[in-house]
Amino acid sequence: MNTRTIKDIAEMLNKIVSKEDPLIKILEVDERKGVQNLLKQWYRQQELKENYRKKFNQMMKYEIDIKQQGFKYIAGIDEVGRGPLAGPVIAAAVILPDDFYLEGLNDSKQLSEKKRDEFYTIIMKEAVAVGTGVISAQEIDEVNIYEATKKAMIAAINDLQTMPDYCLIDAMKLTIPFPQTSIIKGDASSVSIAAASIVAKVTRDRLMKRYAQEYPNYLFDKNMGYGTNEHLQAIQKYGPCPIHRKTFAPIKNYM
Known part of the structure; x- marks a missing residue:
């Protein structure tokens, strides 16, 4: 084995997925420091x-239980x-295939922008169906944010190319013709909801970046519409723009 270079061994380790692989036993007795460092890294x-x-399997418990009841x-x-x-406010609905696995999948808030974009691409490619619902700031002002959130979720379900026969919903109950389970912090408890959280987050962030070009004073590409200090200062200086929610404080103070 000593005829193998450190680079050769690194490439070989990249292809090994089992601790029982014979190469692992050989490397364990290789006294070269570089080899031992590679082996420690591989074990990590x-x-x-x-x-x-393990985390993914835990997040599959709702889906597994529901599929055992006959839902597809x-x-x-x-x-x-x-x-x-x-x-x-933007909602997403995602139906995943039975054999879906995405290493590191989690609530979108726990992921970096780069990782969210990477996962978004995979989900959009592999999902059975993906739907989105978008409710504008104007409509939020008309019906309130709670009702707007429900409308966005229902719109996302209706946008699915394949209709569901069961819905797992993050912390909401909807008036829909399908059986449903509302899960508190569902985006960290259910694979399907986590996937939907990523699709919704990436979709909204990309939209806000486009709005940043249209309304550059408010730095929407950085704050995504949230009330950061820079955003609040811009509102004070320039007043609200057409996509501000006029019923939200402190926006309503400037109307």
């Missing part, structure tokens, strides 16, 4: 992968944008 990566798999198309539904001062 395997431990991380095992933790990801389970939609996870989540929203983003209830708290901002500007922009729409």
Whole structure:
């Protein structure tokens, strides 16, 4: 084995997924420091992968239980944008295939923007169906944010190319013709809801970045409509723009 370079061994380790692989036993007795460092790194990566798999399996408990009852198309539904001062509230509904696995999947708020974008691409490619619902700031002002959130979720379900026969919803109950379960912090408890949270978050962030070009004074590409100090200062200086929620404080103070 000593004829193998450190680079060769690193490439070989990248292809190994089992601790029982014969190469692991050989490397354990290789006295080169570089080899031992590679082996330690490999063990850490395997431990991380095992933790990801364990977390994913825990987040599949709702889907597994529901499918054992005979349901096939389970939609996870989540929203983003209830708290901002500007922009729409956006919901997503996602139906995942039975064999879906995405290492590191979690609530979108726990992921970096880069990782959310990466996961968004995978979900959009592999999902059985994805739907989105967008409720504008104007409509939020007309019906209130709670009702607007429900409308966005229902719109996302109706946008699905394949209709669900069961819905898992993050912390809401909807008037829909499907059986449903409302899960508090569902985006951290259900794979389907977590996937929906990522789709909703990425969809809204990209929209707010487009609004930032249209209304550059408010830095929507950085604050996504939330009430940061810079955003509040811009409102004080320039007043509200058309996508600000006029019924939200402090926007209503400037009307």
